[in-house]
Structures are given as structure tokens and as C-alpha cells.
Amino acid sequence: MNIKLRLIVMNFLQFFIWGSWLISLGGYMIVTLNFTGVEVGSIFATMGIASLFMPAVMGIIADRFFNAERVLGACHIAGALLLFLAAQIEDYPSLYIIMLFNCMAYMPTIALANTVSYNALEKNNMDIVKSFPPIRVWGTIGFIAAMWVVDLLDLTKSPMQLYVSAAASLALGLYSFTMPPRPPLKSGDARSFSSTLGLDALVLFKSRKLAIFFIFSMFLGAALQITNLFGGSFLDDFKNTYPGSFGVEHPNLLLSISQISETLFILTIPFFLYKFGIRTVMLFSIIAWVLRFALFGIGNPGDGLWLLVLSMIIYGMAFDFFNISGSLFVEREADPAIRASAQGLFMLMTNGLGAFFGGILSGWVVDFFTSGGVRDWQSIWFTFAGYALLLAIIFPFVFKYKHVPDQLKAIKH
Incomplete structure (x- = not known):
């Protein structure tokens, strides 16, 4: 074969x-x-x-x-x-x-x-x-x-x-x-254990710009799996108000639009990075997370189905503009000798610490807005949207970065 x-x-x-x-x-x-x-x-x-x-x-x-x-x-x-x-x-x-x-x-x-x-x-x-x-x-x-x-x-x-x-x-x-x-x-x-884990790259925290980037990577990493955790149960809770609707009967088909969108937005990353730079692209990602959660909050499988579909489409930007663009930024900013470790550190902050805290804290939010077995999904999603909005407000003020378009072409392997 x-x-x-x-x-x-x-x-x-x-x-x-x-x-x-x-x-x-x-x-x-x-x-x-x-x-x-x-x-x-x-x-x-x-x-x-x-x-x-x-x-x-x-x-x-x-x-x-x-x-x-x-x-x-x-x-x-x-x-x-x-x-x-x-x-x-x-x-x-x-x-x-x-x-x-x-x-x-x-x-x-x-x-x-x-x-x-x-x-x-x-x-x-x-x-x-x-x-x-x-x-x-x-x-x-x-x-x-x-x-x-x-x-x-x-x-x-x-x-x-x-x-x-x-x-x-x-x-x-x-x-x-x-x-x-x-x-x-x-x-x-x-490679050593510390190098594989990304600990060799901790020296990057000496740079204020990179330290802020990695901290925000952890905060954004907390948002990555939230809709994966609770998207199915959210749609199932509409079974009495919108029985037989597409979203209730086929939740995975509806949610899979997010992954389809992800494959398409990957193709747009070079354009956006060259045109706007990592700071703006990351901000686009954070704003997209705000919209992702907010549209879940106001959408439904009935007359609000188009809002849920729009949220699925926006997911591609939210996920790719953070994950893929962030990885490219790390590749460019890190010294060639520790690039592999820097990528390990990026994964540690997002899929490690971020995913852990995101799973725990999102569960607390869902239980806080659950009473008598009934979940107030609008308040739940708006809380997550508010979290992302807070990051969007803070990020451009603390992450200082001057975009130089030709720098992306300077990555050497």
C-alpha cells in the first residue's frame, strides 16, 4: 500500500x-x-x-x-x-x-x-x-x-x-x-524529560511579552473544551421545548460543523498572520470565543438554530487562530536551540494546565446555575462569554507587540 x-x-x-x-x-x-x-x-x-x-x-x-x-x-x-x-x-x-x-x-x-x-x-x-x-x-x-x-x-x-x-x-x-x-x-x-515537557523553555518567561503570551494561553486553554463537555447535554435539555428538532435528534451532526469550520479556517491563517500580526489574530480568537459562548446562550434548536450554526462556524476561528497561530508565534520567538521545548511549554499551558482548570471550573459554573436538576443554560453560557470578554478587554492592553510582516518568513528550522 x-x-x-x-x-x-x-x-x-x-x-x-x-x-x-x-x-x-x-x-x-x-x-x-x-x-x-x-x-x-x-x-x-x-x-x-x-x-x-x-x-x-x-x-x-x-x-x-x-x-x-x-x-x-x-x-x-x-x-x-x-x-x-x-x-x-x-x-x-x-x-x-x-x-x-x-x-x-x-x-x-x-x-x-x-x-x-x-x-x-x-x-x-x-x-x-x-x-x-x-x-x-x-x-x-x-x-x-x-x-x-x-x-x-x-x-x-x-x-x-x-x-x-x-x-x-x-x-x-x-x-x-x-x-x-x-x-x-x-x-x-x-531529548531529556525536562526538554520534552518544555521546562527548558521556562527561560522564555524572562521576556514580559512571552510571559504574558503563555499566561493568556493557559486562560484561553481553559475555554477549549467547554462546549465539548456540555454541548450535548445543552442540546438534550431542549427535548421538551423543541421535540423532534434537528439539534435535539442529531446533536453530534450539529456540533460537527465546528470541526468542519476548523478545517476551513486553518487555510486562512497565513493571510491573517501576515496582514494583522499575532496580537490582532489572538484578539480575533478571544472575541470569537465570546461569540461562540454568547450565541449558545441566545440560540436554540428551533427558530434559533441559525444562531447555533453561526456559533459552530465561529468555532473554527476561535480554535485555530489561538492554537495554530500561537504555535507559529512560539516557533518564531523562541531560540532555535529550545524551539521544541517551547512548543512543549505551549502545549503544557494550553492542553495541560488550561484544560485541567477549564474542566474543573466549568463544572462548578454548571452546578451553580443548576437547581432541582434544571440547568439555566443561558446564564451558564453568558458566564463563559463574560470570562472570554474579560480576557478580550485585558489582552490588548497588556500584550505589547509590534507587527512586522516579514518576520514570519524568517522562521528557520
């Missing part, structure tokens, strides 16, 4: 696994298992806990001891077993522990899949910069496909979504062992 096609299959399954439960698990836990907002938020916060150290640990193992494709396969097989167990658990303490271990198995595979992909392309004498993005986009397609499968099979409020994810994880685990071998690096080339 052509190596590009093999990598497309790998990336498709990599994110199909995640898409099978990430968007709908919150609704399943709230609606079917009757978990509280704090309980749901804390389970999603396990992704943040796992992201703090597991990618670094597995990166070290792949760099020093075992082939990367074998580590990738072992992680996915372990994840499959844990997801299979999670599907059979209905109490909060047990599900929390199982999902924590599942995230510890899954989160490192995102970076490991990239490593295996880069190695395969390099071995086939292909330009990684040109060849990988068209392959990686199939990961997003896999995520969307999983959302559609779970929705069309009516599994959004069922533990069966975890079985679907487990099956895909087992398939990818076995498939990973067939990928081109990527052996451990020579001792002199292997």
Missing part, C-alpha cells in the same frame, strides 16, 4: 478514536448517568492531567528504549481495554479512574502518531512540510466521521460510543505495529 495512504488510515483512526466520545460523553454522563457538572468537568479534566506529563514520558520511551510505532501501538491497545471497561461502568469514582488512565494512554499518541508519520515520510524521501498537512487533515475528517457514526447510530447518550472508540483503538493499535520502524535515537540525539 502507498505510504501516504497508510498514513492517512493511521491519522484517520487516530482521531476517530477521540471523536467517538469527546463531544458526546458529557451528554451521556449528565443525561444517562445523572452526573453533576463538577463530576463531568473533573472527568474531562483528566485530559489536562494526562497532558501534563504523559506525552513527555512516552516521548522519552520512544526516543531511548523502544520503536515509536510500537509504543504507539501499545498505547492504543491499552486505551482500547480501558475504553471497553469504561463502557461498563456507571459510578463516578470508577469512571474517573478509568478515564484518567485512558487519557494517560491516549494523549501521548497524538505526538507519537506525528513522529511515526514524519519518520515514514522521511524514509520515503518526501518533503514533510508539503506532504504531512494533506495527510493530517484526514485526522480531522476521522474525528468528524466518528461524531456522525455515533449520532446516526443514536449512541450519543449510550455507553456504546465507548465500545466504538475501543474497537477503533484496538484496530489502530494492531495497525501501528505494521508501520515503518522508527527505532530509538542515539543517546546524544534523545
